[in-house]
Amino acid sequence: MLIRINTASRHSVDGHLAALAGERVFCSEFKYRGGTEVFGEGEEAEYVYQIISGTVRTYKLLEDGRRQINSFHLPGDMIGLENGATHRFTADAVVETKVSITRRCSLLEVIAHRKAGTRNLLGLVTRNLQHAENHVLLLGRKTALERVAAFLLEMDERQEHPNVMILSMSRRDIADYLGLTLETVSRALSILRDEGFMKFLGTTQRQLVLLDRIGLAQLDT
Amino acid sequence: MLIRINTASRHSVDGHLAALAGERVFCSEFKYRGGTEVFGEGEEAEYVYQIISGTVRTYKLLEDGRRQINSFHLPGDMIGLENGATHRFTADAVVETKVSITRRCSLLEVIAHRKAGTRNLLGLVTRNLQHAENHVLLLGRKTALERVAAFLLEMDERQEHPNVMILSMSRRDIADYLGLTLETVSRALSILRDEGFMKFLGTTQRQLVLLDRIGLAQLDT
DNA sequence: CGTCGCGTTGACAAGGTTCAAATTTGGTGG
DNA sequence: CCACCAAATTTGAACCTTGTCAACGCGACG
Numbered sequence: 001m002l003i004r005i006n007t008a009s010r011h012s013v014d015g016h017l018a019a020l021a022g023e024r025v026f027c028s029e030f031k032y033r034g035g036t037e038v039f040g041e042g043e044e045a046e047y048v049y050q051i052i053s054g055t056v057r058t059y060k061l062l063e064d065g066r067r068q069i070n071s072f073h074l075p076g077d078m079i080g081l082e083n084g085a086t087h088r089f090t091a092d093a094v095v096e097t098k099v100s101i102t103r104r105c106s107l108l109e110v111i112a113h114r115k116a117g118t119r120n121l122l123g124l125v126t127r128n129l130q131h132a133e134n135h136v137l138l139l140g141r142k143t144a145l146e147r148v149a150a151f152l153l154e155m156d157e158r159q160e161h162p163n164v165m166i167l168s169m170s171r172r173d174i175a176d177y178l179g180l181t182l183e184t185v186s187r188a189l190s191i192l193r194d195e196g197f198m199k200f201l202g203t204t205q206r207q208l209v210l211l212d213r214i215g216l217a218q219l220d221t
Numbered sequence: 222m223l224i225r226i227n228t229a230s231r232h233s234v235d236g237h238l239a240a241l242a243g244e245r246v247f248c249s250e251f252k253y254r255g256g257t258e259v260f261g262e263g264e265e266a267e268y269v270y271q272i273i274s275g276t277v278r279t280y281k282l283l284e285d286g287r288r289q290i291n292s293f294h295l296p297g298d299m300i301g302l303e304n305g306a307t308h309r310f311t312a313d314a315v316v317e318t319k320v321s322i323t324r325r326c327s328l329l330e331v332i333a334h335r336k337a338g339t340r341n342l343l344g345l346v347t348r349n350l351q352h353a354e355n356h357v358l359l360l361g362r363k364t365a366l367e368r369v370a371a372f373l374l375e376m377d378e379r380q381e382h383p384n385v386m387i388l389s390m391s392r393r394d395i396a397d398y399l400g401l402t403l404e405t406v407s408r409a410l411s412i413l414r415d416e417g418f419m420k421f422l423g424t425t426q427r428q429l430v431l432l433d434r435i436g437l438a439q440l441d442t
Numbered sequence: 443c444g445t446c447g448c449g450t451t452g453a454c455a456a457g458g459t460t461c462a463a464a465t466t467t468g469g470t471g472g
Numbered sequence: 473c474c475a476c477c478a479a480a481t482t483t484g485a486a487c488c489t490t491g492t493c494a495a496c497g498c499g500a501c502g
Contacts, residue, residue: 062362068361070354088354125347125350126304129349130304130309136356137289139357170480171481172480180458180459181459181460189482205480221283391447402490403449404492405490408490
């Protein structure tokens with residue numbers, strides 16, 4: 001069990017929750033070290049979270065340890081809003097991550113009183129739905145190379161096409177996201193590097209530069 | 222383009238849309254033959270549909286023809302409610318299917334005026350989200366046999382555990398739902414039959430009886 | 443009675459996994 | 473600043489599950 005520290009400070013990311021909640025909602029900030037759990041599958045969904053900085057992975061586990069990562073959440077994303085009383089998956093910080101926390105009941109209360117909120121809230125949920133639908137297509141019908149190309153393009157887009165892309169997650173995380181093994185991910189990345197679609201920066205394997213976004217998009221199909 | 226016939230008759234399935242929309246909403250009924258399209262990916266999302274009888278598959282296609290079925294929709298299910306202006310996937314009738322049609326704008330109008338509607342509408346969307354999340358786990362991390370076992374259990378549950386389960390979809394449909402080939406599905410079903418988990422009824426391959434639901438659930442993991 | 447769609451089964455190929463080892467990287471303490 | 477160690481990543485080789493291609497059976501329907 002974590003102790004949540006309430007801070008009155010406003011954060012720099014003026015995201016959806018803040019917009020929805022306005023000033024009236026109790027809203028605190030919290031920091032997680034890399035590898036620590038934000039919430040667990042089956043736990044009571046008391047809080048709703050919005051990423052300020054860092055990366056969160058949400059995933060489900062099978063009994064024998066197989067893990068499927070549903071999504072990586074970057075700054076601005078909201079997680080933890082459930083329809084039922086409990087979380088449907090586990091979320092933990094990939095690297096050091098700051099989040100903004102709102103009580104679920106506070107959020108729903110505000111929405112109930114503001115008609116305008118309905119549309120936005122629905123939008124937050126359907127965004128997750130859309131992502132899941134695209135991921136189903138990727139997992140069901142794409143090859144390893146297509147999946148890795150799609151992953152790079154997704155991260156590139158969500159980081160707003162930076163010159164240098166920084167991957168905060170390990171090869172295993174990527175593999176569990178793409179329904180592959182870490183070795184297959186590594187091989188696919190090597191192929192993409194050798195074929196000139198991208199290159200690693202210096203000696204690191206977590207910073208890279210996309211050299212041919214159009215080519216990657218064609219690979220993705 | 223289809224001509225939609227407005228009928229004032231109430232249908233037997235008293236589903237969510239009817240409950241949400243009440244009596245004030247223009248609500249018509251329509252019948253599709255098996256194999257015909259209900260709506261297409263990218264089309265304007267003018268109507269929201271609820272299945273009265275039959276089965277609808279929703280899917281996406283890749284350029285080279287690979288198909289991933291997102292979901293099979295049975296009586297009571299709602300489809301076609303999008304956040305944006307267009308449908309994110311194609312939907313077509315698997316067998317002869319009756320649907321109840323409501324104008325999207327009528328539905329949203331009613332919801333906007335009734336606070337109680339928000340919760341229900343959110344529920345309709347999060348149900349789809351939950352299904353997609355479970356499907357991501359299946360596609361990303363389960364073996365062929367586990368997938369087919371999970372499929373049988375899903376259909377069994379959604380048909381409310383009938384003695385005789387009727388599959389309205391072909392092996393190819395099942396395969397495109399489970400991210401497999403039709404041959405692999407056929408082989409998996411043969412294994413499940415040979416091992417006594419289920420049997421086909423008579424000489425048919427679309428009617429079957431589950432003999433060991435607990436065993437199937439263990440297979441599914 | 444022939445044809446067509448659907449399903450099953452077999453043989454083989456291939457993409458991805460598994461197991462193993464080499465290499466690199468990043469962190470820690472001297 | 474450097475040596476050392478643990479963790480992460482890459483690479484290789486054998487293996488295995490699933491896909492591909494093909495043949496065959498069965499029932500529906502003209």
